[in-house]
Amino acid sequence: xxxxxxxxxxxxxxxxxxxxxxxxxxxxxALRDRVTSNEIEAPPLNVTLDDVKLGLKYAGIEIPSGIxxxxxxxxxxxxxxxAAIFMExxxxxxxxVGCQRTNELAKLLVRKRxxxxxxxxxxxxxxxxxxxxxxxKSFLEGLK
Amino acid sequence: MDIKTETRIVFIAPTSxxxxxRIARLVHNLGHEVSVKETxxxxxxxxxxxxxKLTLDEVRKMDPNRIYSKIRAFPMGDLRRCRAxxxxxxGFAQLEKEWKDLCLVEQGLICLEKGEVPxxxxxxxxxxxxxxxxxxxxxxQ
Numbered sequence: 001x002x003x004x005x006x007x008x009x010x011x012x013x014x015x016x017x018x019x020x021x022x023x024x025x026x027x028x029x030a031l032r033d034r035v036t037s038n039e040i041e042a043p044p045l046n047v048t049l050d051d052v053k054l055g056l057k058y059a060g061i062e063i064p065s066g067i068x069x070x071x072x073x074x075x076x077x078x079x080x081x082x083a084a085i086f087m088e089x090x091x092x093x094x095x096x097v098g099c100q101r102t103n104e105l106a107k108l109l110v111r112k113r114x115x116x117x118x119x120x121x122x123x124x125x126x127x128x129x130x131x132x133x134x135x136x137k138s139f140l141e142g143l144k
Numbered sequence: 145m146d147i148k149t150e151t152r153i154v155f156i157a158p159t160s161x162x163x164x165x166r167i168a169r170l171v172h173n174l175g176h177e178v179s180v181k182e183t184x185x186x187x188x189x190x191x192x193x194x195x196x197k198l199t200l201d202e203v204r205k206m207d208p209n210r211i212y213s214k215i216r217a218f219p220m221g222d223l224r225r226c227r228a229x230x231x232x233x234x235g236f237a238q239l240e241k242e243w244k245d246l247c248l249v250e251q252g253l254i255c256l257e258k259g260e261v262p263x264x265x266x267x268x269x270x271x272x273x274x275x276x277x278x279x280x281x282x283x284x285q
C-alpha cells in the first residue's frame with residue numbers, strides 16, 4: 001500500500017515503511033522529477049509558476065504562495081495515499097514556519113481523506129523508540 | 145535524467161562499526177551498474193532502479209539493523225547541492241537529527257527480532273514551574 005509520511009522526507013519513516021513491505025510516498029521522489037527536468041535549472045529549483053496554480057486545488061488563494069507551492073508537491077502524494085504515518089514533535093531545525101504551516105495543512109488534507117493514520121512522536125529514548133517501531137510494524141501489518 | 149535512474153542515500157547508524165569505505169568497496173566488488181560516493185554518514189548510490197535495489201539488499205546484509213536508506217531527490221554530485229561545488233544543504237539539520245536517532249530505532253528493530261512486546265513508555269512530562277524558575281535564576285542577568 002502507498003503510505004504518506006510526515007515529515008514527508010523522513011529517513012526513519014521511509015526506511016521503516018519500506019522494510020515492512022509498503023511503498024512510502026516521499027517528497028524526494030516527487031522533487032526528483034522536478035529537479036531533474038530540463039525546465040528547472042535555476043533557483044527556486046523545485047517549484048514552477050504552474051505548480052503555484054496547481055496548489056490552488058489544495059490551498060485557497062489567500063494562503064501564501066510559498067505554502068501553496070509546497071502543497072502543489074505534497075498534494076498529489078496526499079491524493080494517492082492509502083494510509084499515513086505522522087511523526088510529531090520534531091525539533092525546530094527541521095524547517096521554517098512556512099514548512100510547519102504546510103505540514104499542518106497537509107495533515108488536515110490527509111485527515112479529510114479518512115485514510116488510516118498513525119500518529120507518533122520522535123523518540124527521545126530507547127523505550128519510546130521500541131514502542132514507536134512496534135507501533136509502526138503493527139500498523140503496517142494491519143493494513144495488509 | 146532518465147526516470148529509471150535512482151539515487152539513494154545509505155546511512156550507517158552511529159553505533160555500527162562499518163565505515164563508508166567498506167560499503168563502497170563492497171559495492172565496487174558487486175559489479176552492478178551502480179555509482180557509489182562516500183560521504184560522512186554513509187554512501188550515495190546511483191544507477192538503474194533494479195541495480196540500486198539489488199545493491200542495497202546486499203549492503204543491508206552487512207549490518208541489517210544499522211543500515212538505513214532513503215531516496216535522494218538530487219542526483220549524485222549535483223552542482224546545486226554538492227559541497228565540493230559550494231552547494232547548499234538545507235535539509236542537513238533533519239538528516240543529522242534522524243541519523244543520531246538511528247541507534248534508538250535500531251533497538252526497536254532488535255526488540256522486534258526477538259519477538260518482544262515493548263512496555264508502554266512513561267508519558268512525557270512538562271518541566272515543573274519551580275525547576276523552570278531555578279533555570280531562569282541561573283542565567284546571568
